Amino acid sequence: MTTGGARGRDEVVAVTLAAAADLFAERGPAATSIRDIAAKAGVNHGLIHRHFGSKDRLIGAVLDHLGAQLADMLAAGAAGSEVEAAIDRQLRVIARASLDGYPAGQLQTRFPNVSDLIEQMRARYSTEHAARLAVAHINALQLGWRLFGDFLRASAGLDDLTDEELAQSIAGAIAAMTKSGQKQ
Structure with a gap:
């Protein structure tokens, strides 16, 4: 039974992945219980266990979901601010899961953007x-x-560095890395 209106496996999975991604990005998997996720998603916590099994599998599903979501956004030419928000959310979940001791690189099964x-x-x-x-x-x-x-x-004493200057610097460093490896 659901408490928030999600019906059927696909809807329950979708709202669970969204809720878990938000909570994992905000406070990390270790500080987030299945009951917390169920409450945010508006579903019975038993459904999360039924559809995902363990917490590790849920973390892996969230990581796969975020990677696929970002790949879809990039393929569709989504607005830069939307892409930036998706990247930020994904990286926060990866970092928090890793810092909490979860093997994020092993739990995630697909890496579409890295593969591209x-x-x-x-x-x-x-x-x-x-x-x-x-x-x-x-x-x-x-x-x-x-x-x-x-x-x-x-x-590094860069308190006055603007976000735009930082973005340009990062883009320049990435461009340099890509050029430095060009085949001769």
Whole structure:
């Protein structure tokens, strides 16, 4: 039985993934119970267990959902602010899950955006390993700034750096990484 009107497996799964993603991004999986997710989603907590099984499987499903959602947004040419919000949410869930001790890279089963980026880098780098390493560096750069931007600004004396200047700097660093690996 649901308490919020979601009916059928697909609706219950959809509202559960949305609620879990919000809560995991806000406070992390360790500080979020299945009952918290059920309350936010308006479903019975037993349905979450039925459709996802363990909390680890729910975390993996949320990570897969967020990756697919972002890939769909990018393919549809969504507005920059929507894409930025989706990226921020996804990276926060990845970071919080990892910091909480969940093996996010193992729980997530599909990485559509990373796969697309690797495919782009293959044409620019002489080896598969170099292309994959470049993608890992690009992701680390984005993840680090999104999650630790306040600390990085303060520690490097960049308190007056605007968000636009930061975005341009990150884009420049990513462009440099992609150019540096170009095949000769």
